[in-house]
Amino acid sequence: MSDLNEEDIRSALDMVLERRNADTRLTTMGAGSDDLDAGRRYLASTVTQGWHVPAWPSEHGGRNASVSQNALIGRVLREFIVPDLYPFAIGLGMVGPALLAHGTQSQQNEWLRSIASGASIWCQMFSEPEAGSDLANVALQAKQDGEEWILEGQKTWTSRAMWADWAICLARTDPGQPKHKGLTMFALPMSLPGVQIRPLMQMNRDAHFSEVFVDDAHLKDEWRVGEVGEGWRVAMTVLAHERAGGGSRGGGDGGAKGRRIPSWISDLRLSDNDQSTVTSDAIMSLYSHDSVSRWTAQRAADEARSSGAPGPAGSGAKLRTVQSYKGRSYLTNRVSGAHGMLEEGHGYIEVMTAPSMSIRGGTDEIQRNILGERVLGLPGEPRLDREVPWKDSRRGLI
Amino acid sequence: MSDASEVDTLITDTADRLFSQLCDHESIQKAEADGQASDIWSAFADTGFPWISISEESGGSGGTLLDALEVLRLVGYHAAPIPAAETGILGGWLMSSAGLELPSGIVTVLPNGSQGLAVERTGDRLTISGRGLRVPWARVAETIVVPLEIDGQTFAAAIDSSECQISRMTNMAGEPRDTVDFENVDVFAAVLPSEINLETFRFRGALSRTALMAGAIEKMSQLTVSYTNDRVQFGRPVAKFQAVQQHLVWGAQDAALARMAAESAGREANRGPALFEIAAAKLIANQASARATKACHQAHGAMGMTQEYPLHHLSRRLWSWRKEYGGDAEWSSWLGRVAVAQDADGLYPLITGGSAVLS
Ligand SMILES: Cc1cc2nc3c(=O)[nH]c(=O)nc-3n(C[C@H](O)[C@H](O)[C@H](O)COP(=O)(O)OP(=O)(O)OC[C@H]3O[C@@H](n4cnc5c(N)ncnc54)[C@H](O)[C@@H]3O)c2cc1C
Numbered sequence: 001m002s003d004l005n006e007e008d009i010r011s012a013l014d015m016v017l018e019r020r021n022a023d024t025r026l027t028t029m030g031a032g033s034d035d036l037d038a039g040r041r042y043l044a045s046t047v048t049q050g051w052h053v054p055a056w057p058s059e060h061g062g063r064n065a066s067v068s069q070n071a072l073i074g075r076v077l078r079e080f081i082v083p084d085l086y087p088f089a090i091g092l093g094m095v096g097p098a099l100l101a102h103g104t105q106s107q108q109n110e111w112l113r114s115i116a117s118g119a120s121i122w123c124q125m126f127s128e129p130e131a132g133s134d135l136a137n138v139a140l141q142a143k144q145d146g147e148e149w150i151l152e153g154q155k156t157w158t159s160r161a162m163w164a165d166w167a168i169c170l171a172r173t174d175p176g177q178p179k180h181k182g183l184t185m186f187a188l189p190m191s192l193p194g195v196q197i198r199p200l201m202q203m204n205r206d207a208h209f210s211e212v213f214v215d216d217a218h219l220k221d222e223w224r225v226g227e228v229g230e231g232w233r234v235a236m237t238v239l240a241h242e243r244a245g246g247g248s249r250g251g252g253d254g255g256a257k258g259r260r261i262p263s264w265i266s267d268l269r270l271s272d273n274d275q276s277t278v279t280s281d282a283i284m285s286l287y288s289h290d291s292v293s294r295w296t297a298q299r300a301a302d303e304a305r306s307s308g309a310p311g312p313a314g315s316g317a318k319l320r321t322v323q324s325y326k327g328r329s330y331l332t333n334r335v336s337g338a339h340g341m342l343e344e345g346h347g348y349i350e351v352m353t354a355p356s357m358s359i360r361g362g363t364d365e366i367q368r369n370i371l372g373e374r375v376l377g378l379p380g381e382p383r384l385d386r387e388v389p390w391k392d393s394r395r396g397l398i
Numbered sequence: 399m400s401d402a403s404e405v406d407t408l409i410t411d412t413a414d415r416l417f418s419q420l421c422d423h424e425s426i427q428k429a430e431a432d433g434q435a436s437d438i439w440s441a442f443a444d445t446g447f448p449w450i451s452i453s454e455e456s457g458g459s460g461g462t463l464l465d466a467l468e469v470l471r472l473v474g475y476h477a478a479p480i481p482a483a484e485t486g487i488l489g490g491w492l493m494s495s496a497g498l499e500l501p502s503g504i505v506t507v508l509p510n511g512s513q514g515l516a517v518e519r520t521g522d523r524l525t526i527s528g529r530g531l532r533v534p535w536a537r538v539a540e541t542i543v544v545p546l547e548i549d550g551q552t553f554a555a556a557i558d559s560s561e562c563q564i565s566r567m568t569n570m571a572g573e574p575r576d577t578v579d580f581e582n583v584d585v586f587a588a589v590l591p592s593e594i595n596l597e598t599f600r601f602r603g604a605l606s607r608t609a610l611m612a613g614a615i616e617k618m619s620q621l622t623v624s625y626t627n628d629r630v631q632f633g634r635p636v637a638k639f640q641a642v643q644q645h646l647v648w649g650a651q652d653a654a655l656a657r658m659a660a661e662s663a664g665r666e667a668n669r670g671p672a673l674f675e676i677a678a679a680k681l682i683a684n685q686a687s688a689r690a691t692k693a694c695h696q697a698h699g700a701m702g703m704t705q706e707y708p709l710h711h712l713s714r715r716l717w718s719w720r721k722e723y724g725g726d727a728e729w730s731s732w733l734g735r736v737a738v739a740q741d742a743d744g745l746y747p748l749i750t751g752g753s754a755v756l757s
Contacts, residue, residue: 132699134631157700201705203714209700278727330688333717334725338509338532341569341721348570351717355695356703363699365641385633393633 003069009076016045017080022263024081036121036163038083043118051077053092053116056100060108061116067306071298087163091115091122093245095168097304098237102185102226111166111187123164124242125155125188125212126235133366135170135239136179136232137390140214142171142186149173149186149219151194154211159360161197161210164190170235173228175391182390183231187223194218204352242361243314244304245297245321262287264328268335269346279335286327293320312374315367322357322364329354403665405468406461409450413469416441417476423708429479430572434538439480439504448485449500456494463487467609467664471657474613474719477711479573481506481535483606489543491602496554496588503540505556508533508578509603509723511596512546515580519548524555524587526580532722536564536576545590545599552590557583571714593671601673603723604680605663611683611719612653612660615690618712619649622694625701636697648693652686659683666753674736674753681729687716 004012046052047061055070056062065073085092096115099108114120131137140153151171158167167188174182188195194217199207226234265283300317304310329350336346358364372378385393420438429435442448451466452458466487473482481504489505508515508530515528526544536542542562544555563579623646626637636642663679666672691713695702702709720726736756740748748755 132631202703203705203710337725338721341718342575343568358696359699
């Protein structure tokens with residue numbers, strides 16, 4: 001497909017989508033919203049021409065777009081109403097790219113298009129009670145039994161589990177290997193007998209993440225993603241795409257052509273107390289930070305797409321994006337005065353959600369460790385359990 | 399009680415024990431769902447705690463303001479879901495100061511005084527109409543007190559809650575902050591002594607929140623130290639990571655800072671007007687809350703984001719209380735104005751001497 005110019009893209013998108021106007025507002029990260037239909041409609045209407053995931057092959061719901069074409073489409077898309085794609089973000093932003101990198105041809109044929117069209121929702125079953133930041137400590141077991149794998153164990157904090165058709169699930173296949181080596185990645189149908197979901201209520205009153213209990217679930221070997229024992233490598237691809245924000249295209253603010261003031265600023269309800277240079281200063285420094293964050297995230301995402309193997313840039317992007325979100329939610333709530341104390345107040349959901357931004361997708365501390373070690377080349381943290389068989393290291397402390 | 403500048407530890411030990419028994423995670427969750435905690439309140443009220451610092455002649459329990467503030471600190475520490483400040487050092491204080499008889503039930507106050515109300519005076523009667531916003535626990539109060547100023551004189555109007563329309567609203571912590579509508583409510587205008595006016599009432603409100611916040615930050619800090627010592631990742635308790643230790647230090651520093659500020663403001667207020675100390679203490683508590691909630695949530699990871707784990711009882715209260723009786727902007731500008739009004743040589747004496755220099 002030869003590259004389209006900006007006008008071509010705009011008029012093609014005009015056929016399927018509506019332009020944003022100054023009143024368009026979007027929810028953040030699914031907080032407070034359970035709307036699956038808007039995202040489904042949007043994805044279904046853009047998939048034929050591959051507008052949402054342009055870099056994917058056209059047979060899988062993309063349009064084989066080059067890096068620069070992909071970036072241009074992304075920019076023009078921001079002029080249109082793109083609903084909150086939170087429910088679909090794992091498939092679009094993380095599993096899709098990981099399947100393109102590690103999946104077999106038949107896996108790609110089977111799953112990619114239904115991700116791009118919104119027909120199937122994926123969730124990410126990585127974290128466990130004993131495996132948070134220390135993800136390689138995953139204990140959920142997969143034992144081979146002829147052509148099948150039998151899974152046994154527990155995941156936790158699984159966002160979107162209750163909507164999901166499939167999960168990308170990290171499991172331990174060889175407890176005799178050191179912890180990073182005995183892992184294998186699977187695609188797990190959420191409707192499989194033996195899979196049980198228990199929603200957890202969050203502080204912001206969402207119940208978007210769950211515990212998932214897996215008891216004697218039988219998986220086909222064709223659902224294994226990547227080689228046996230290569231689970232960590234696949235997990236790193238998934239996580240790097242998560243950090244680079246590949247899943248977050250759409251949503252967000254700004255964009256509408258000709259609009260200079262982002263809605264978070266025009267929505268600030270300044271009280272008399274806040275019509276001060278102190279507040280202007282806070283708004284402007286946040287605005288600058290916000291713009292740089294957006295460019296950093298864009299650069300990290302483009303880099304991830306072009307190399308297929310995203311690097312530590314995504315960690316930098318994640319840190320900045322999170323800072324922006326938290327800064328905006330804090331400022332919005334601060335200037336709303338005493339009224340902002342109420343559940344009905346402006347920015348309630350954002351205040352309640354903000355702390356989680358520095359935790360989900362790898363904590364700020366872990367992102368900084370990655371940057372320190374991989375970008376600056378600082379000495380790594382002592383990792384005493386690296387060469388110890390997982391089954392011997394996992395109990396007692398080191 | 400021998401020395402009025404010392405806290406009576408018998409009182410505070412008893413309160414601490416009472417809250418330790420009654421305010422567990424489940425009861426606080428339940429109070430939030432129900433919009434009240436009548437059993438916790440009854441146990442608290444049965445021992446006379448709400449009326450500490452109000453003299454026995456006025457129907458209170460005696461004791462000093464310091465004792466009352468120490469009990470409030472414990473209310474914050476245990477996230478006790480009860481209107482202790484409203485019934486005692488705010489509403490009860492206004493009523494007893496105006497010579498009104500204290501009711502046996504819960505008292506609350508309109509935090510913004512008569513703002514939003516139309517008040518007419520005829521002799522010693524007032525007719526009140528209008529709407530009071532974000533009124534703590536109005537739905538369970540027996541009496542709603544409105545502090546108001548007419549012709550340079552300050553009054554307390556104590557209104558029977560059955561004469562008002564109450565619509566339920568809640569703050570971020572799920573505590574009642576109701577909307578109260580008055581329609582031609584006729585009430586006795588009780589005159590307050592000259593040292594009490596709308597400004598001193600606002601400072602008193604800020605003082606109450608400062609004590610609550612100091613307690614909540616302290617508990618949050620302790621909870622975080624204990625969680626991070628138990629939580630193992632990478633083969634060791636996460637408290638062993640320097641990055642986590644930094645969060646723990648922020649939590650502990652801010653707990654100490656807020657408590658010190660609250661206590662010195664309390665001591666000063668126990669002696670007389672303490673405008674400078676209270677303004678500074680509320681601002682310090684506000685800022686300490688912001689830093690400490692951030693650090694403590696971060697150190698907890700995903701666990702701290704769930705309803706099943708108690709961190710949110712404290713963090714959500716702190717985010718709410720931070721906005722009550724003056725947010726950062728209000729107290730910063732007040733302190734800024736006062737500091738600027740001193741000449742350069744007056745600044746240091748203001749910092750060391752506080753309100754004594756101002757009067
Ligand atoms: C809203 C939300 C949604 C989520 N959705 C999903 C999901 O869909 N799927 C999924 O698999 N997971 C999900 N998670 C889990 C998330 O990935 C983990 O919470 C995260 O990796 C941190 O793990 P933890 O919560 O166990 O914290 P811990 O690892 O226990 O960390 C506690 C504290 O210790 C610090 N720490 C740990 N190790 C180090 C170190 N080496 N150096 C310095 N500091 C360290 C952490 O930074 C943190 O401050 C979600 C979490 C949240 C909050």
